[in-house]
Amino acid sequence: MGYFDALTSSSFKTAPDGSHVFFPWGVMGRGYVIPSQQDYERLRQQLKVYMIVMLVLIIGTVASQQYIAAFVAAAALIIFHQIWIRYQLRGLQRSDERLTVNDSFTTQARTHSLAGLWTLQIVSLVFVAAGIFILVVEPAKWLTGLACIIFFGLCAAVFSWMLVLRRRSSPTDA
Secondary structure, three states, X not given: OHHHHHHHHOOEEEOOOOOXXXXXXXXXXXXXXXXXXXXXXXXXXXXXXXXXXXHHHHHHHHHOOOHHHHHHHHHHHHHHHHHHHHHHHOOOEEEOOOOOHHHHHHHHHHHOOHHHHHHHHHHHHHHHHHHHHHHHHOHHHHHHHHXXXXXXXXXXXXXXXXXXXXXXXXXXXX
């Protein structure tokens, strides 16, 4: 489950004093100090499980071409997430720490294995090529091909940036 560990890690930061800070809204909001290592581990695990369930439900409904069900599942997951986050934050102290986009991507890049990042990069590029193939072979499905190119092209750009950040943050890994 290294992929989900890396995804989850982008919501946390270690403060200079060694405490863990949780950023439930990512770079768009404030952080909250997690009082203990046990609470940190529990919150990370719960967030990871939520991300796995979310991905399975969304991909499963979209893959089965049940688009209304996918929309309903996404809406229900968003509502659940909002309620769950508010429940998790009660009693936590706000932090003055800020999470930058670069911090988030750097943490995620360091948490992914180098082989994992390269695999994600290659798979993204294969899907970009598949989108181009769709455009050429089945022009009537241009929307699918274009969506594939745009989405996986953005994924490839993100994974490229993470490879750069990983190399900068730990040159001995490369």
